[in-house]
Amino acid sequence: MHWFELFFGAMLVNNIVLARFLGVCPFLGVSSRMGTARGMGLAVIFVITLASSMTWLVYYGILEPLGITYLSTMAFILVIAAVVQFVEIVMKKLWPALYRSLGIFLPLITTNCAVLGVAVLNVREGFGFVESLVHSVGTASGFMLALILFAGLRERMAEAAHDVPEALRGLPLSLVTAGLMALAFMGFQGIF
Amino acid sequence: MESLLYPMIALGGLGLAFGLLLSFASRKFAVPVDPKVAAVRALLPGANCGACGFEGCDIYAENVAAGKAETNRCPVGGGELAAALAAVMGTEAEVQEKKVASVRCRTSCERGIEAYIYQGIRDCRKATVLPGGGPNACSYSCLGFGTCIPACAFGALSVQDGVIVVDRHLCVGCGKCVEACPRGVLEMIPVSQPVRLACNNADKGVQVREVCPEGCIGCGLCAKVCEAKAIEMRNNLPVIDGSLCVGCGKCVEKCPVKAIVVTPAGEEKTGAGGE
Numbered sequence: 529m530h531w532f533e534l535f536f537g538a539m540l541v542n543n544i545v546l547a548r549f550l551g552v553c554p555f556l557g558v559s560s561r562m563g564t565a566r567g568m569g570l571a572v573i574f575v576i577t578l579a580s581s582m583t584w585l586v587y588y589g590i591l592e593p594l595g596i597t598y599l600s601t602m603a604f605i606l607v608i609a610a611v612v613q614f615v616e617i618v619m620k621k622l623w624p625a626l627y628r629s630l631g632i633f634l635p636l637i638t639t640n641c642a643v644l645g646v647a648v649l650n651v652r653e654g655f656g657f658v659e660s661l662v663h664s665v666g667t668a669s670g671f672m673l674a675l676i677l678f679a680g681l682r683e684r685m686a687e688a689a690h691d692v693p694e695a696l697r698g699l700p701l702s703l704v705t706a707g708l709m710a711l712a713f714m715g716f717q718g719i720f
Numbered sequence: 721m722e723s724l725l726y727p728m729i730a731l732g733g734l735g736l737a738f739g740l741l742l743s744f745a746s747r748k749f750a751v752p753v754d755p756k757v758a759a760v761r762a763l764l765p766g767a768n769c770g771a772c773g774f775e776g777c778d779i780y781a782e783n784v785a786a787g788k789a790e791t792n793r794c795p796v797g798g799g800e801l802a803a804a805l806a807a808v809m810g811t812e813a814e815v816q817e818k819k820v821a822s823v824r825c826r827t828s829c830e831r832g833i834e835a836y837i838y839q840g841i842r843d844c845r846k847a848t849v850l851p852g853g854g855p856n857a858c859s860y861s862c863l864g865f866g867t868c869i870p871a872c873a874f875g876a877l878s879v880q881d882g883v884i885v886v887d888r889h890l891c892v893g894c895g896k897c898v899e900a901c902p903r904g905v906l907e908m909i910p911v912s913q914p915v916r917l918a919c920n921n922a923d924k925g926v927q928v929r930e931v932c933p934e935g936c937i938g939c940g941l942c943a944k945v946c947e948a949k950a951i952e953m954r955n956n957l958p959v960i961d962g963s964l965c966v967g968c969g970k971c972v973e974k975c976p977v978k979a980i981v982v983t984p985a986g987e988e989k990t991g992a993g994g995e
């Protein structure tokens with residue numbers, strides 16, 4: 529039950545986009561088409577899982593023994609950037625098919641604040657290694673869920689663009705929709 | 721001193737380790753790139769319109785360089801580009817004539833007959849699922865809601881008086897709009913074709929008369945007067961072969977409903993007033 533709560537708590541109750549408001553930039557940027565939203569979601573799950581396990585190792589292996597945990601944010605940025613770069617290079621050589629399907633999203637995610645946010649949250653909550661992995665996958669799945677729901681809504685809205693008042697077309701309506709989605713996700717509050 | 725030393729060693733060490741790892745990886749896992757890919761990509765227009773059938777210019781360049789795709793698939797660059805690409809690849813260019821989109825309808829909502837008043841979503845794809853295929857009495861006509869407009873990456877389409885109009889200067893001939901139109905009103909014609917058909921109604925004359933004053937009634941006069949044998953009647957509509965048409969303009973004169981119109985290319989040939 530603990531793992532269940534951890535996973536779905538991170539995915540639905542504390543949704544990274546709609547409850548914590550991290551990673552809003554890619555949420556608005558790549559949600560205009562369902563295909564790109566799916567690609568981005570998968571890439572985020574992949575990178576967050578990898579980056580959070582690496583940052584956990586760096587935090588408890590290097591920073592804490594030396595008593596310099598105040599440097600965690602800086603060290604995490606370094607680790608995430610390096611890991612994503614490394615994975616991109618290796619993947620291009622060994623799994624070209626996977627590299628092509630994730631495409632441009634991999635380097636984009638390097639500077640995504642959701643990735644850094646998960647790493648910091650893992651440490652702040654005092655999670656163990658496996659706990660932080662489950663929490664990371666849950667959070668990333670929540671990001672993908674929000675992204676795909678939003679992309680579906682935006683595709684519908686693009687078809688009905690003629691009926692939208694001119695001042696609200698495009699980004700304004702997207703922001704209103706995102707706000708309403710965040711309200712809807714508040715309904716998950718308190719179920720665990 | 722320790723409070724200064726440890727952070728420096730830890731972060732500096734991390735940075736150094738990652739730097740070495742990355743430089744090692746970029747050597748070890750380097751993917752050889754064909755220099756032809758870059759050469760081909762540099763020649764392509766970079767519009768990423770997808771008209772070649774690939775996802776974008778980068779992917780098309782890779783396929784051309786690998787010899788998997790023909791050099792003449794980019795309609796934006798046209799024959800010139802095909803020749804340049806063929807020079808890079810060391811093959812003969814198969815030149816392809818540039819095409820433009822043509823609208824097979826010209827009857828606006830004001831002049832045409834409406835079967836009923838439509839107040840739904842202003843989208844052709846939504847309207848075509850309704851009885852009769854939309855509010856227009858003619859079930860072959862352009863609905864004029866402009867579903868094809870966002871499909872055009874070059875801004876060549878616009879709605880004028882309820883009918884789609886193609887700007888021939890902006891159209892690059894990618895054919896995306898043809899795919900987007902649920903009614904099949906748009907077609908691609910060679911840019912040099914002197915005349916074009918401006919009606920899409922494949923019904924018999926009487927039925928066409930009931931729904932549109934300007935629709936092709938399928939009389940076949942155009943095919944009869946054409947001396948170059950460029951017009952053939954198929955499905956109650958004339959099919960114009962652009963490679964045979966000499967631009968004499970007889971079909972335009974004879975057509976009782978003026979459903980065949982002169983294109984800008986034809987204007988030069990015949991000197992007649994066109995669109």
